[in-house]
Amino acid sequence: MPLGYPCARMPPVQRTICRFPAEPPQGALPHADKLQEEFLAGCLRISPEEDDELGTVEAISWFPDRTWSGRTYVPGTARTSTGMEVFGYVSFAPGEDGEEPGEFYAWADYTPDTAEQHPEWRMDISQEVVGGWRGERGEVAAMTLVWGVVLVRGGDTVTAELGAQTVDQLPVTGDRFTLLAPDAYRDEYLDVVLWDDEGRELVRESLYEEE
Secondary structure (H helix, E strand, O other): OOOOOOOOOOOOOOOOOOOOOOEOOOOOOOOHHHHHHHHHHHHHOOOOOOOOOOOOEEEEEEOOOEEEOOEEEEEEEEEEOOOOEEEEEEEEEOOOOOOOOEEEEEEEEEEOOOHHHOOOOOEEEEEEEEEEEEOHHHOEEEEEEEEEEEOOOOOOEEEEEEOOEEEEEEEOEOOEEEEEEEEOEOOEOEEEEEEOOOOOEEEEEEOOOOO
8 A cells, every 4th residue: 555545444343243154156056957856855854734735846946056164055946736835945065176066955845825925025035044153152143044036126136134234145146036144143133135236225124024
């Protein structure tokens, strides 16, 4: 830096938390047939409520992948023949030096609520906790995979906001997005925020249903 120019300094933060912990999509994923096989295996482990009939899983819609703590997560959703929606992810350990990915694991759940039944929805969001981050004084943040579909026009970027801090962000791909961020830490909880290309907030959604 040239002499005569002061160095920019930032004050210490009041609360330390891991920010932007996940890697954005990096490259090729396992073959689509392998992802589908694992996702359907996760769906077979779903235990529907007594009065719900899950039916047959139809075409899977995939979302951008994120990698965290040595594993890559590929979320997906699909409708079923009975009108339900299944949602979940396939995770795996990325291959190194040209090796194939391994250690596959899939998780899935279902919901009878779909975007078509809720015209008031502005984003259709799914989430699942995939790990923890240990912070100060024994506090643990729930590392949460969040994926969804933007249902309004003009969205450019989606961020995860924990209190006053942005803890993850990624451009919208088509109408889909994936985040991986700390949640439920020291009485602060995630909001998912959609922004346009000029930095204006379009939609803000909590991961928690309002009473």
